Amino acid sequence: MTGRTAVRQDGLQDRVRAAVFEVRDPEIDVTLVDLGVLQEIEVTEEAVRVVLAPTRTACPGRTAMADGIRRAVAAVLPDAEVVIDWRPGGWRADLVSEQGLDTLRGCGYGVTGHGVVLGIRRCPYCGSGRVESTGRFGGSVCKTPFHCRACGSAFDELGTADDIG
CATH class of the missing domain: 3.30.300.130 (Fe-S cluster assembly (FSCA))
Structure with missing residues (x-):
């Protein structure tokens, strides 16, 4: 230009x-x-x-x-x-704004690095730390599926290949 x-x-x-x-x-x-x-x-x-x-x-x-x-x-x-x-590879979870985090939580999504308190991943629905991974990839490769054992909700967490584990 x-x-x-x-x-x-x-x-x-x-x-x-x-x-x-x-x-x-x-x-x-x-x-x-x-x-x-x-x-x-x-x-x-x-x-x-x-x-x-x-x-x-x-x-x-x-x-x-x-x-x-x-x-x-x-x-x-x-x-x-x-x-x-x-810009492939340019997205990072820390680029999500506070408004974005609130919106994502409201839709039942976690974001890698956010919602983790003292090293414990939290459910975006109830806040419980009783969550477990249910697979490596969710509905798309940027999402990892989790299940909350406290409230029974399933949720995905957004992150990069390096973030998700």
Whole structure:
């Protein structure tokens, strides 16, 4: 996007950012910003460049995420070129915002490194530490399934291959 015209100071950049910031993950009802997947956005009058770091390199939601970004940009800046740059391996659990953590907990998801107190993994439903892993991968490779022995709930925990254990 070198040599592109800078965005006018009429709020266009803010409107594009606001629209893109509302794009949600296709699998979990949380924004890409709050999930830590949306990492950068650059807006000019001719183009919008977005850097996304999926939770996994082979994330099946990549196409849906990119389509959501393109639709959001087109709603504000219809003629802009949209460039999606993927940053494989760039997502980490600590990038999830506090709002994202609250949303994920409300949907019954844990996030690696969050909800662990004194080295004990906690159930996002009841807070009990009586949880056990029920497999290496859940509904997708970024999720590990767990079962709470206290309340009987099943839940997934999001994390990278290095995080999940």
